[in-house]
Amino acid sequence: MQEYLKETKLLNYSNPAIQKLISDRNWLMLKEEDRLKAIYNFVRDEIQFGYNIDDNISAAQVLQNGYGQCNTKSVLLMALLRAVNIPNRIHGFTIDKALQKGAITGIWYQLSPKNILHSWVEVYINEQWYFLEGIILDKAYLNALQKKFANCKTTFCGYGAYTDNFEKPAIDWNFNNTFIQDKGINQDFGLFNSPDEFYQKHGQQLNPIKKFVFRKLVRHLMNKNVRKIRASYP
Numbered sequence: 001m002q003e004y005l006k007e008t009k010l011l012n013y014s015n016p017a018i019q020k021l022i023s024d025r026n027w028l029m030l031k032e033e034d035r036l037k038a039i040y041n042f043v044r045d046e047i048q049f050g051y052n053i054d055d056n057i058s059a060a061q062v063l064q065n066g067y068g069q070c071n072t073k074s075v076l077l078m079a080l081l082r083a084v085n086i087p088n089r090i091h092g093f094t095i096d097k098a099l100q101k102g103a104i105t106g107i108w109y110q111l112s113p114k115n116i117l118h119s120w121v122e123v124y125i126n127e128q129w130y131f132l133e134g135i136i137l138d139k140a141y142l143n144a145l146q147k148k149f150a151n152c153k154t155t156f157c158g159y160g161a162y163t164d165n166f167e168k169p170a171i172d173w174n175f176n177n178t179f180i181q182d183k184g185i186n187q188d189f190g191l192f193n194s195p196d197e198f199y200q201k202h203g204q205q206l207n208p209i210k211k212f213v214f215r216k217l218v219r220h221l222m223n224k225n226v227r228k229i230r231a232s233y234p
Contacts (some may be wrong), residue, residue, distance in 0.1 A: 134178025
């Protein structure tokens with residue numbers, strides 16, 4: 001299990017901001033399962049759903065941003081859990097871009113790559129591994145989506161979600177696997193001890209021009225769309 005507790009460049013949990021957060025929340029005073037649940041809920045709901053400048057950014061930067069998507073939220077979740085002695089690893093995938101339709105629209109959706117890099121965290125507790133993907137959408141945003149598409153109760157794809165139970169997706173952790181995008185998976189890269197290892201081997205396939213446009217324009221439009229939905233359906 002020691003390999004699943006190591007600090008890395010991306011999992012930089014000795015960073016003062018991360019250590020202050022852990023101290024302020026008194027997470028180390030909690031029982032292991034309560035520690036996990038509290039950190040899980042923090043990353044899910046207090047780090048809002050949004051698109052960062054890159055997947056390959058550190059936990060401290062995600063915390064500073066205050067928002068993230070599947071890959072960046074996973075990095076922060078892993079770092080916080082390792083900092084409080086809960087072992088974890090990362091499982092890498094790609095998902096179909098249809099999952100993002102609505103958050104990204106028009107020509108930018110047409111130009112986006114079909115396969116989007118994706119990951120979830122696997123955490124070890126009570127001698128069992130659990131899959132934690134349900135952190136991606138904060139509850140305020142998910143509730144807004146459910147209000148916007150109130151007639152949909154089962155399969156929903158778009159706006160950052162792909163689930164077959166849109167009315168009651170499995171996003172709350174209580175010794176169970178959690179998911180919100182898993183139905184969009186189209187390629188499995190397997191398990192990695194750290195996100196650093198995952199990104200050394202795999203990365204989002206964007207040419208330099210598309211990467212520049214995403215960083216400087218497209219992600220800001222996507223974040224604007226996400227914020228608009230969250231604010232329009234409180």
